[in-house]
Amino acid sequence: MxxxxxxxxxxxxxxxxxxxxxxxxxxxxxxxxxxxxxxxxxxxxxxxxxxxxxxxxxxxxxxxxxxxxxxxxxxxxxxxxxxxxxxxxxxxxxxxxxxxxxxxxxxxxxxxxxxxxxxxxxxxxxxxxxxxxxxxxxxxxxxxxxxxxxxxxxxxxxxxxxxxxxxxxxxxxxxxxxxxxxxxxxxxxxxxxxxxxxxxxxxxxxxxxxxxxxxxxxxxxxPKAALQHALDVQAWSKVNPEIAKAFSRDDMQVLAKGILNACDALDGAKDGIVADADACEAAFKPETLACAKEGDKDCLSPAQIEALVTSHKGPRNAKDEQLYSTWVWDPGMASNNWRGWKLESPVEAWGKRPIIGVMGAASLAQVFTTPPTPVGGSPEELQTFLLNFDIAGQASKVLAKDATFTESAADVMIPPxxxxxxxxxxxxxxxxxxxxxxxxxxxxxxxxxxxxxxxxxxxxxxxxxxxxxxxxxxxxxxxxxxxxYDDFDFFSPLVAWVEEGKVPGAVAAGVTPANKEAEHLKGTRFLYCPYPQVTRATGAAGTGEDRLACQ
CATH class of the missing domain: 3.40.50.1820 (Alpha/Beta hydrolase fold, catalytic domain)
Structure with missing residues (x-):
């Protein structure tokens, strides 16, 4: 076909x-x-x-x-x-x-x-x-x-x-x-x-x-995803109370390289992309990156490994039941965007606290829990709210209602x-x-x-x-x-599907000139595949999308 x-x-x-x-x-x-x-x-x-x-x-x-x-x-x-x-x-x-x-x-x-x-x-x-x-x-x-x-x-x-x-x-x-x-x-x-x-x-x-x-x-x-903000802030703070210092940029590169070493070739080619994320979940073991002794280079401390594993498992209640979701290991975790949300924003006025620790905290306190919690408006107060948030004990507030809020945050936000x-x-x-x-x-x-x-x-x-x-x-x-590969267009195939009945298949992608974090991918093309298909290398030579297939 x-x-x-x-x-x-x-x-x-x-x-x-x-x-x-x-x-x-x-x-x-x-x-x-x-x-x-x-x-x-x-x-x-x-x-x-x-x-x-x-x-x-x-x-x-x-x-x-x-x-x-x-x-x-x-x-x-x-x-x-x-x-x-x-x-x-x-x-x-x-x-x-x-x-x-x-x-x-x-x-x-x-x-x-x-x-x-x-x-x-x-x-x-x-x-x-x-x-x-x-x-x-x-x-x-x-x-x-x-x-x-x-x-x-x-x-x-x-x-x-x-x-x-x-x-x-x-x-x-x-x-x-x-x-x-x-x-x-x-x-x-x-x-x-x-x-x-x-x-x-x-x-x-x-x-x-x-x-x-x-x-x-x-x-x-x-609302459930907002619980992850509290989990992350609490996990990172155990590594370093100054969250931005919990993982340096070099530390995150160690993680990304470890993921690539374990998973890059699982899709048939070592090309800097982990296309088979499900296979990577089994193949990558974060503990293999642990330092043997203090002072070692190109490795992560036991505390850092524990924090990453805690975050990866997602928020859980007292019975160890999932409250939101698990996550996947991907080299994009070393990106500036991931860092800005999770560890260190570029905002000096926030003390470079992560977006989840400031804006995410305000949303969890006032929009995604019932009754809403008045919270201070400084970066310190907002991050402290997340540090003190009892995930196992307070997660039920996402589902709570009262005489004023007759719909819970989950009722309001989550598709029925x-x-x-x-x-x-x-x-x-x-x-x-x-x-x-x-x-x-x-x-x-x-x-x-x-x-x-x-x-x-x-x-x-x-x-x-x-x-x-x-x-x-x-x-x-x-x-x-x-x-x-950030130069993609999913809107055109949607329009063709709606108006002409053309069922979307593989979507070709490249790299935009402004994307400095994908320099290693520039000059090549990729295919995004409709789930559950995975992008795999066919063995064909070249740099275009014709070297790949959805399987």
């Missing part, structure tokens, strides 16, 4: 295929009362010329849903922006944003590869983006904890979890159709991290909403049925989804996503691949980059 490879020519063909439409009404006319759908106020609509950064003439629309006062006395609304290209391809993208949301990120529709200039807007799609129902700067008095302080209002939690997308999407689509004077041909949802979670939530809660969903490294079990998914309504609607996840992701475990897909496949009689494809990305941390 011939394998479909997605490359520049395929992307170009897709870009040229749609018939382009132009506006049926003036941009400024969208601010008039008759043009605004019920339940939305347009605050701005301006013709916006193309720039070097946004090379598309478009109508920029900004608006919000009606204000409301939350239980915390703060004013809330779903604020958004919608960009309507002058030459429209008849399609629509809802851009799901990441982190704690709380800001209206420019509605460009990044398609999630390493090429940041490749956006849905540039391809001719109308794109909407929102703050998910809260303003992350509304609580400056709470310091670094302010961005997650919306967690004290139950409705703000709901909007963040699932409500904002469900509310905004029909309003945005109505504006698109009024502006162009015709129906949207196809609607897509695109997001990564928390945005990837938004996509999976939409497939479960509102299965009719999107024809296609692209979900990158999704934090679909986000995620522990035993079937996505029957999404499947029966004929809709499609592509999920991709880096093996070296430091925030959300790829193992959790793989287990989700295995259950989905089992519940669909081994045919989940008929409507959902999962791709694992070796070497990739939390986002495109690291020692991986």
């Amino acid at each position: 011939k394998r479909t490879l997605w490359c520049g020519a395929a992307v170009l063909a897709l870009l040229q295929a749609p018939t382009l439409a132009v506006a049926a009404t003036g941009c400024a006319d969208l601010t008039s009362g008759g043009a605004q759908p019920a339940g939305v106020e347009i605050t701005e609509a301006v013709e916006t010329p193309a720039t070097a950064d946004i090379p598309v003439d478009h109508c920029l629309v900004r608006g919000k849903t009606p204000d409301r006062v939350g239980a915390d006395g703060k004013t809330y609304a779903i604020r958004f922006e919608l960009r309507l290209p002058q030459a429209w391809n008849g399609r629509f993208v809802h851009q799901f944003n990441g982190g704690n949301d709380g800001a209206v990120v420019p509605a460009l529709g990044p398609v999630l590869g390493g090429n940041k200039a490749d956006t849905a807007l540039a391809r001719g799609y109308a794109v909407v983006s929102s703050d998910a129902g809260h303003d992350g700067k509304a609580n400056p008095d709470k310091g670094l904890a302010g961005g997650a302080a919306f967690g004290f209002d139950p409705q703000a939690r709901r909007d963040y979890g699932y409500g904002a997308v469900a509310t905004l999407n029909p309003l945005a689509e109505a504006l698109v159709e009024r502006y162009y004077g015709q129906k949207i041909a196809f609607s897509y949802g695109i997001g990564s991290s928390n945005g990837g979670r938004h996509g999976m939530v939409a497939a479960s809660r509102t299965p009719q909403m999107f024809d296609g969903i692209l979900s990158g490294y999704p934090g679909f079990n986000l 049925g995620a522990d035993n998914p079937d996505l029957k309504a999404f499947r029966d609607a004929g809709h499609k989804m592509i999920v991709f996840h880096g093996n070296a992701d430091p925030v959300f475990s790829v193992v959790d996503t793989v287990n989700w897909y295995r259950k989905l496949d089992q519940n669909n009689g081994g045919k989940a691949g008929d409507f959902v494809k999962l791709y694992r990305v070796p070497g990739m941390p939390h986002g495109a980059g690291g020692p991986s």
Whole structure:
């Protein structure tokens, strides 16, 4: 069977295929009362010329849903922006944003590869983006904890979890159709991290909403994943109270080299990529990197080995039962991205504390547990919260409810049925989804996503691949980059699957010029394979993707 490879020519063909439409009404006319759908106020609509950064003439629309006062006395609304290209391809993208949301990120529709200039807007799609129902700067008095302080209002939690997308999407689509004077041909949802979670939530809660969903490294079990932050901070602090010093950059290179030595060739070629992550789990033994005596070089201390193993096993309760997920060993653990999240951020004002120890702590305290816990807004106070968090004793707060918070954090954030998914309504609607996840992701475990897909496949009689494809990305941390092939495009095959019935197969990838951590891979090409297939070397000569196969 011939394998479909997605490359520049395929992307170009897709870009040229749609018939382009132009506006049926003036941009400024969208601010008039008759043009605004019920339940939305347009605050701005301006013709916006193309720039070097946004090379598309478009109508920029900004608006919000009606204000409301939350239980915390703060004013809330779903604020958004919608960009309507002058030459429209008849399609629509809802851009799901990441982190704690709380800001209206420019509605460009990044398609999630390493090429940041490749956006849905540039391809001719109308794109909407929102703050998910809260303003992350509304609580400056709470310091670094302010961005997650919306967690004290139950409705703000709901909007963040699932409500904002469900509310905004029909309003945005109505504006698109009024502006162009015709129906949207196809609607897509695109997001990564928390945005990837938004996509999976939409497939479960509102299965009719999107024809296609692209979900990158999704934090679909986000409240449970937040328990890992406490586990990591506690594990690293046993090595050194100054977490950034628990593992030096050289230490992490020792780990990466050890993983490569044990696992690089398991896929048939020693090429700097560990493609067979499952085989690596059995082949790599971290204890083999332990120093024989103090002062030895190119090795790790027993305390460092113990900390890595503890983190790798994931958070557990008093009965040693898994509370979130295990992880995989991957050389991308030595990447700058992995380090920034887990060990040492570049933020001087935080004392270079890791992202999990600052922003992650604020989210666990105020959004992902019930009742929310007031927490200080300094880096020291936030990290101390994680150090003192009793994982075995307090993990149940992720599932807790009370008279104010009648939905638990898990209810709000996790897609319904995620522990035993079937996505029957999404499947029966004929809709499609592509999920991709880096093996070296430091925030959300790829193992959790793989287990989700295995259950989905089992519940669909081994045919989940008929409507959902999962791709694992070796070497990739939390986002495109690291020692991986980061020049990839999963959006084009999704569109072809939705609109032409072309089932995605292997997806070709290269390395972007800006990726300095993948210098050893530049000049070669790779294939990303739909799970459970693994990228293996065929023995053919060359540097292109034709030397590889999905098996």
